[in-house]
Amino acid sequence: MAHDLAKIQEIINRSPQSPGSLIAVLQDIQREFHYLPCEALEATASSLNVPLSKVFSVSTFYNAFSLNPRGERIIRICQGTACHIKGADLIQEQLVAGLGLKPGETSPDMKYTLEVVNCLGVCAMAPVVVVNDKIHGGVRCDKALKLVKKD
Amino acid sequence: MVQMTINGKVVKAPDGEMLLTVIRRQGIDVPALCDHAAVEPCGSCRMCLVEITREDWNGWKKYVTSCLYPSENGLIVSTHTPELQEIRRNIMDLYLARCPGSELVQKMAEEYGLTRTSYKTIPEGDNCIMCYACTRICEVLGRNAISAVHRGHAKVISGPFDDPPPDCIGCLSCANICPTDVIEWHDQDGTRAIWGRTFDLISCRQCGKGIITRDFAEYLKEKRQIPADYFEICDDCKRVELARKMGGLVDLAKEVAS
Known part of the structure; x- marks a missing residue:
């Protein structure tokens, strides 16, 4: 996939051009493109004077970074203990069927990415579904699909 | 002090x-x-x-x-202390599960009375102990060709994008420093294969033995001010030549003395 190299460079230039900016720059690129394109990693390495091997190492280490394209809307279903007890499985079933995606997959139109996470730390609101960064508590399985499509 | x-x-x-x-x-x-x-x-x-x-x-x-x-x-x-020895024994037990094929690990484990691990051996284990000696030495050499990628049990040492590392010069520092001899390489027909890449070897002008990869020689010449013809003859042949010269000197000295 071809990317706007000028845009990538503009994002990189927002931070101080030193190795210490690596994670901040990768976060900014991730926010813009929803993943880290190869070209962006190469541009980051040469601009910040960090070896490409290290850039790749860092971008594969953190869960916050993805090397595969992700959808506009990232849906995270919590499968932590409390959510699990409160029927997260049923919600997952509904979303998997409704979106036609398995956990970890992105729809071909790049609209949705479905993910399963182990705990979001808001167990009192169980069962929880996160759409982009908005947390929805007390989700009902019959309304889950509508919820993730609406927002 | x-x-x-x-x-x-x-x-x-x-x-x-x-x-x-x-x-x-x-x-x-x-x-x-x-x-x-x-x-x-x-x-x-x-x-x-x-x-x-x-x-x-x-x-x-x-x-x-x-x-x-x-x-x-x-x-x-x-x-x-007994506690420390117990900790070390447990660590070796884990290493034995991860690297059942490493001779060094087996030898060290034996010192703690372990001949087999009490854990389940990793079936697809590759004997790598993730000590980063290879990536650290690559950094010291100024190449940074390889690094640890992914995390947890999926972590491996690899080049960027899991491809053969473009910055590798085939110097074998990583293979030589590896305590468990995991990094595979081989020299054959004037080439060296390592990390999925193949490098041209410079052969000795006299005996034909492979001396060093062309890329590594170029890198050293650039970084260390080594004479351009330094890698044309292998160390063994250099010694032979030096011995011959020394022999000549002895003859010369005899002539001068008589």
Whole structure:
């Protein structure tokens, strides 16, 4: 996939051009493109004077970074203990069927990415579904699909 | 200089020198897998754990990796307490599960009475102990061709994008420093294969033996001001030539003397 190299460079230039900016720059690129394109990693390495091997190492280490394209809307279903007890499985079933995606997959139109996470730390609101960064508590399985499509 | 006590003996050491270095200078054998003089310590293998305490800690003590702990005044260090030996035995047990095929791991484990692991052996294990010696030496050489990618049990040493590393020059530093001999390479028909790449070898002009990869030779010439013809003849042939020259000198000396 071809990317706007000028845009990538503009994002990189927002931070101080030193190795210490690596994670901040990768976060900014991730926010813009929803993943880290190869070209962006190469541009980051040469601009910040960090070896490409290290850039790749860092971008594969953190869960916050993805090397595969992700959808506009990232849906995270919590499968932590409390959510699990409160029927997260049923919600997952509904979303998997409704979106036609398995956990970890992105729809071909790049609209949705479905993910399963182990705990979001808001167990009192169980069962929880996160759409982009908005947390929805007390989700009902019959309304889950509508919820993730609406927002 | 600082003054410490190591296994009951008063020892002086330069301020800030790592404990492992000081301990080993005392002739005490503390095991380590990831430690190597050519690279900075990283504390990954955990075998060099020692117990430290101080007079004013009221009996409180803690375990630290001695390769990463700087010497300081008043430190009381123990290197072979039963607790430490038990910790080291457990670590070797885990290494044995991860690297059942490594001779060094087997040998070290045997010192703790382990001939087989009590854990489940990793079936697809590759004997890598993730000590980063290879990535650290690659960094020292200024290439940074390889690094640790992914995380947790999926972590492997690899080039960027999991491809053959473009910055590799086939110097074999990684393969030579690897404590468990995991990094595969082979020389064949004037080429060297390593990390999924193939390099041209410079052959000795006299005996035809492969000396060094062309890329590594170029890199050294650029970085170290080595004469352009330095790698044309292998070390063995250089010695032979030198011996021949020395022989000539002896003959010459005899002539001059007579």
